[in-house]
Amino acid sequence: MVRLGFTIDLERCVGCQSCVIACKAENGTPLNIHWMRVLESDEERGRTFVPVRCNHCANPPCVAACPTGAFVQRKDGIVFVNNDVCIGSMACLTACPYDVPYRWDGDEGYYGEEISSFEKFKRNLFSNPFKTSITNDSTKGLTSFEQIKRERGRGMKIGTAQKCHFNYHRIDQGLAPACVEACPVDALDYGDLHDQESRINLKLKQKNHFSPRAELGTNPSLFYLTGKGGGEISGVYNRSNPADGE
């Protein structure tokens, strides 16, 4: 069983925000909503950049907190929001220790009240135009992307939560997430944590790394690489992980 993971090499990141822009361009996220952020911190020896996104935790607090079951965990570990069910209680915003989910209450476009054709296209693309499940027979024979367009609940509905979904429309097509593809310094990477030969596993073996706030027991699928001298992958196999058991 695949469990998708993500690595961010803090030694390589230069804070160019390419991943932030790529994410917005790919997903058409509304004004002021950032599924990917590059945080900054000024220190004596210089500035530090830390890209932050949804960690797609194995024990996601958002899934447990959501009263409607709108937060769904796929078998490969991707956590996404079913906007058909979400009622905007904002329990996920409060429960997530990484401050990742947003609630979109609607706003004007990037260039004023008029929504640009790009924004309109993206919002329509992700606004669940067909109420047909991906498992429905009517989707047989469609390409993955066409299926995604028809998938229930994947989209931007006013008043509902939204967050990084690992670009699973791209993952399902065998493509890298937009943020990974856009990074000019190869600081971002993704792959199967259960495949010992995958690129991110090799990186985790080569470099020191840590999971964000691992002490909270969320078992994130995201690892920050901090320098040479790696070791065993921490936090992947030795904790309770729904994906491991399947």
Next chain:
Amino acid sequence: MSKSNNALHSESRPFRIEFWPQRAWDWRIAFYLFLAGASGGLIFIELLLKELSIIDQRTADWGGWLGIVIASISLLILFSHLGPGVRWKAWNVFRNIRRSWISRGAFIVTVLMLLRILVMLPSLIDDLPWADGTNAATVIRIVVMLFALAFMTYSGIVLSSWNSIAFWNTPLLPILYISYSFLSGTAIIPIISIFTVGMDELNSIGIVLWPLILGLLLGSGFLLITYVYGMATSSVPAKQSVRILINGEKRWHFWIGVILIGLLIPILIVSLPTLGILSLQWVGTTLLIIACINILIGGYILRNLILACGLYGPPI
């Protein structure tokens, strides 16, 4: 939807590594949690006092209806906080009872309200099998009291069950909320009594009520001190929350709203009849009603401050 509402949830989210106050749950959730606790406390206390024949039937009936009304208002406030456009699908809130405390809370309050109405029905319809004095009525009352207790507990557990915000993540918080819920519920009884039966009943039930309220005030004060001290000696985000609460931007709300209005003034007033100093004439009764209203105000401000002082730690 207004731009300002959108800004509340997204615009000012920083690109900095620092502590960040939660703003998703605002005064409406605080009011919801306060009313949830108060309704649970009121229903529990009025049933208990009625079983012990301390309060009049009319006071008990009004207390029961008011408890249901307060719980309904709390749900309306919660409803107004849901996402615009999708709040009409609020029944989805029951979908995750297995894991979500909000979902469990929705279930608890629904059962509580339905059962409380069931208890009231014999006063409206004759010859029901669970009429007053039957074993069935006693069983239903006990179940209602258990659900009322669960609703009070839920109002604290819903916050403490998440470890994202250190200031909330302590088992002391539900205990504090239960105590404050009992306090709020008990403080509503004299107000109902004065409007339904009058000063005569207040004189008779005061023998039980004022010492009870005084005990709850002292107990809640002790729990509040323990909670704040515990958080002040806890993790860094929790310490920062305490600093904001007692020494930072929220200090006036805390010291004046929670401590002075919500605890010290009521303790002072309620201790007078308890010690036999204050007679329950008009002046004394007015003072005691003011003390009860103060308790309610302090209870709301406390819930609001605990939400407002919640801080996320840095995300890494």
